[in-house]
Amino acid sequence: MKPQLSYPDLVKAFTRFRDAEPEPKGELVHDSAFTLLVAVVLSAQATDRGVNKATEPLFAAARTPEAMLALGEEGIAEHIKSIGLFRNKAKNVSKLSRILVEEYGGEVPSSRAALVALPGVGRKTANVVLNSWFKMPAQAVDTHIFRVGNRTGIAIGKDVIAVERAIEDHVPAEFQLHAHHWLILHGRYTCTARNPKCGACVLGDLCCNEGKTA
Incomplete structure (x- = not known):
């Protein structure tokens, strides 16, 4: 199993996510x-x-x-x-x-x-x-987050519940509210299942993935 990123590296990772997208939002249209x-x-x-x-x-x-x-x-x-x-x-x-x-x-x-x-x-x-909606730091782990968490070392777990717990336990409190949105968007558009865009990744120097591409 890959190592969990250290606390300082997690701070760096989520600071970069926040700098790139300060207020991430889900893509489902809703008004209530x-x-x-x-x-x-x-x-x-x-x-x-x-x-x-x-x-x-x-x-x-x-x-x-x-x-x-x-x-x-x-x-x-x-x-x-x-x-x-x-x-x-x-x-x-x-x-x-x-x-x-x-x-x-x-x-x-x-x-x-x-x-x-x-x-x-x-x-x-x-x-x-x-x-x-209720602005609680709940972590909705889908296939994107499961993949990104394990591939990068941000949140290691053998199943979605374990990855959810890893985010809650390891990601700094100041990033908890938006953590799952940042990870979903990263998995959807950069750290894709096939042919991840490692060359454009803001976590390039922190990521634990041994198969990183140029």
Whole structure:
């Protein structure tokens, strides 16, 4: 297993991320906790671009739990049929909307336990909502973060939970809020799964990857 980057190197790494992008944001279009929650639920096994294309007309028709319930499962499915697994996702969005209306007064809860109890919502989805909307330092580890964390030595772990813990344990507190956004964007556009752009990487001198390319 590769070594975890030292604290001084982590400070250097995240300072460089911050200098390049002081206020990183997710790429899913939303304007409320509810629209963010729905967008993240729909993003499983789908691209952000594909989700945004589907949610534009969906949110024009229904942008609250009450309106989503009125639209109905079939109405939701009609709007998101361009997305993979759209029928199951439509069912989950309808069910979670009903729970939000009946149990939370139409509001999205700011508790991870409450969020993961909703249909279609796992730990990663809950962490995205907690971080992006409620501004909590929750780490939503996806395939990009898992790869970047292990490849660079920023956060070493054998699974996503271990990498999440490694970020929480090792990344300096001042960088925790934006850490997962910086790592996702780095993995999406620079430290890609195939042919990583090592020559353009701001972490070139810090990275633990022995297979770095010029």
